[in-house]
Amino acid sequence: MTSTLDFEIFQSPDFGMLRVQLEDGQQIFAETSAMATMDGNIKLKAGLKGGLGKSLMRGLGGESMIVNTFTAQNGSGEVTFAPGPPGDLLHYGLDGSSIMLQRGAFVAHSDGVEVTGKWEGAKGFFSGEGLVLLKASGTGDVFFNSFGAIIEVEVADDYYVDTGYVVAFEDTLNYSVTVLPGLSRGGKVKSFFFGGEGLVCKFSGQGKVWVQTRNVNPFLNWAHWYRPTKNKG
Amino acid sequence: MKSTNSIISGGVFNDSIEGGRAGAEIGIGPQGISAILADGTRFDLSFEAVELEIGGASGKMVFCRNEDKTLTIFTEDKRFIHSLSAAGSMLIEQKVAECLKTNRKRGRKSRRNVLTGLVLLALACWGIYEVVLYGARAAVNSLPISIDQQIGEVAMSSMDLQGGVLEDPVVTDAIQSMVARLAPHASVSGFEFDVTVVDADILNAFALPGGKIVIYTGLIKEANRPEQVAGVLAHEMAHVTKRHGLQRIGQTLGISGLATLLAGDLGGLAVLTELLAFSTINKYSRTHETEADLEGVRMLVAAKIDPSGLEEFFEIMQHEHGDVPAAIAWISTHPDHEDRIREIQNSFQEETTAGFEPLHLDWDEIVKRVNR
Numbered sequence: 001m002t003s004t005l006d007f008e009i010f011q012s013p014d015f016g017m018l019r020v021q022l023e024d025g026q027q028i029f030a031e032t033s034a035m036a037t038m039d040g041n042i043k044l045k046a047g048l049k050g051g052l053g054k055s056l057m058r059g060l061g062g063e064s065m066i067v068n069t070f071t072a073q074n075g076s077g078e079v080t081f082a083p084g085p086p087g088d089l090l091h092y093g094l095d096g097s098s099i100m101l102q103r104g105a106f107v108a109h110s111d112g113v114e115v116t117g118k119w120e121g122a123k124g125f126f127s128g129e130g131l132v133l134l135k136a137s138g139t140g141d142v143f144f145n146s147f148g149a150i151i152e153v154e155v156a157d158d159y160y161v162d163t164g165y166v167v168a169f170e171d172t173l174n175y176s177v178t179v180l181p182g183l184s185r186g187g188k189v190k191s192f193f194f195g196g197e198g199l200v201c202k203f204s205g206q207g208k209v210w211v212q213t214r215n216v217n218p219f220l221n222w223a224h225w226y227r228p229t230k231n232k233g
Numbered sequence: 234m235k236s237t238n239s240i241i242s243g244g245v246f247n248d249s250i251e252g253g254r255a256g257a258e259i260g261i262g263p264q265g266i267s268a269i270l271a272d273g274t275r276f277d278l279s280f281e282a283v284e285l286e287i288g289g290a291s292g293k294m295v296f297c298r299n300e301d302k303t304l305t306i307f308t309e310d311k312r313f314i315h316s317l318s319a320a321g322s323m324l325i326e327q328k329v330a331e332c333l334k335t336n337r338k339r340g341r342k343s344r345r346n347v348l349t350g351l352v353l354l355a356l357a358c359w360g361i362y363e364v365v366l367y368g369a370r371a372a373v374n375s376l377p378i379s380i381d382q383q384i385g386e387v388a389m390s391s392m393d394l395q396g397g398v399l400e401d402p403v404v405t406d407a408i409q410s411m412v413a414r415l416a417p418h419a420s421v422s423g424f425e426f427d428v429t430v431v432d433a434d435i436l437n438a439f440a441l442p443g444g445k446i447v448i449y450t451g452l453i454k455e456a457n458r459p460e461q462v463a464g465v466l467a468h469e470m471a472h473v474t475k476r477h478g479l480q481r482i483g484q485t486l487g488i489s490g491l492a493t494l495l496a497g498d499l500g501g502l503a504v505l506t507e508l509l510a511f512s513t514i515n516k517y518s519r520t521h522e523t524e525a526d527l528e529g530v531r532m533l534v535a536a537k538i539d540p541s542g543l544e545e546f547f548e549i550m551q552h553e554h555g556d557v558p559a560a561i562a563w564i565s566t567h568p569d570h571e572d573r574i575r576e577i578q579n580s581f582q583e584e585t586t587a588g589f590e591p592l593h594l595d596w597d598e599i600v601k602r603v604n605r
Binding site for chain 2: 100
């Protein structure tokens with residue numbers, strides 16, 4: 001797949017960063033506060049992208065409604081971006097296709113790509129990923145981040161991923177949220193309430209899924225016990 | 234093959250393509266479906282060989298595959314399936330119809346599953362809710378009374394009473410005498426009832442766990458006769474003996490704790506958890522208020538004090554605060570006054586009305602001193 005941007009992802013997979021070399025007049029669009037460094041001739045403009053409706057859906061998908069636009073002026077220039085969570089960054093080249101991104105996974109995209117939210121309703125609610133998933137479509141580059149490293153999986157037949165580990169998937173995949181398969185009805189209820197292995201995304205058909213090597217919620221549960229507590233006098 | 238009559242964008246899966254997948258322009262000819270990549274490579278699927286399936290993340294993508302599934306042409310364009318149906322081939326028209334039928338069936342099944350899931354979730358929430366309500370009550374009743382007293386003392390010392398303590402012995406003695414008459418009839422012995430009269434123009438009284446009761450001069454002023462204040466005191470004492478304060482603490486902890494335990498990740502469920510906790514506390518305290526009304530009436534009757542005072546006082550409160558819309562009442566922590574008046578009347582009729590002994594107090598003098 002071709003790329004329109006001259007980019008490099010470095011320091012992967014632990015704390016990956018994105019370096020983009022913009023040609024004169026070229027643009028890149030990034031989530032707010034992702035920019036780490038930039039050359040002096042890069043101009044930053046903040047604003048709603050794709051109109052209010054699309055921005056609002058993006059907001060519901062766990063991203064800022066504001067997207068920052070970086071433009072190189074009077075010659076080429078370099079920008080680097082760092083995602084919020086400690087983890088990796090991945091590039092995907094869109095050619096008229098779409099990929100679905102987990103809440104907050106979006107980092108940056110090139111010209112020709114549109115990122116908006118897509119209503120997932122009950123499926124999104126039960127997946128614990130919110131009611132809206134992000135959808136990146138168009139032709140160009142999109143960059144997304146993970147918590148931990150990213151593993152690319154080419155799906156053949158059925159494939160199950162715990163909802164907390166899904167980073168992104170190609171929209172050619174069928175996806176549904178379900179209880180772990182192979183259990184009796186009572187077993188399903190038991191595992192849902194007491195096993196902690198509640199809901200999984202079931203992927204089928206043809207396409208790729210990106211899985212992260214860590215899940216945020218277990219990490220938060222683990223970190224919770226080390227939080228200092230305030231004594232209320 | 235003749236030139237295609239409509240061009241639709243989509244993609245192709247095939248092992249000969251680098252990466253196995255590429256975007257393409259899809260066309261429908263009289264014999265089959267074609268896909269042309271950006272580099273000019275062309276893929277063809279005849280109507281005879283094609284197998285159709287609707288799916289993808291959106292559930293609206295159409296996949297056209299050959300028999301051994303080595304070639305897949307797909308698109309999300311809405312026009313595609315209709316154009317295919319209208320391509321002029323009986324065979325493909327039939328295949329499209331079958332595919333749409335399967336898709337509709339699957340949609341119905343998934344909607345049914347979602348509905349079943351929601352019902353099960355609601356049932357589980359309701360079950361948890363009932364268990365916590367029952368559990369908090371049972372747990373509190375097994376605790377010694379000294380815990381109530383300790384909590385009450387801490388609460389009292391950290392509380393802003395919004396006014397100074399009234400020292401006038403005529404008023405405080407009168408209030409204390411009412412409590413003394415009611416105290417022997419408390420359902421649980423061992424509580425020491427201690428009333429503080431606070432000089433502030435607030436129409437309220439409240440009880441803390443363990444027996445500390447605060448009554449505002451604003452409430453005494455509004456009362457026409459001492460039995461009305463005695464009614465309010467009996468109601469507050471009932472909160473103490475029924476240990477509602479501790480039950481509330483217990484069930485607040487219980488709901489949030491249990492919900493966290495069960496939900497595990499609180500991402501999407503956080504809002505639901507809070508709503509559940511809020512509505513539970515709210516309903517519980519409504520139950521508590523009604524329970525305190527009934528227990529208060531029982532104590533008043535046992536102490537031979539006319540219980541219609543409590544009812545009268547709610548009428549006064551409704552008169553004073555009659556502008557509160559009834560719609561708000563359901564969510565407020567105090568049940569609708571009319572409901573309470575009705576409930577008191579009902580329980581009161583069952584009790585004997587004979588043999589009440591009036592409170593021998595110079596009420597006019599007390600109100601005069603409070604007003605000073």
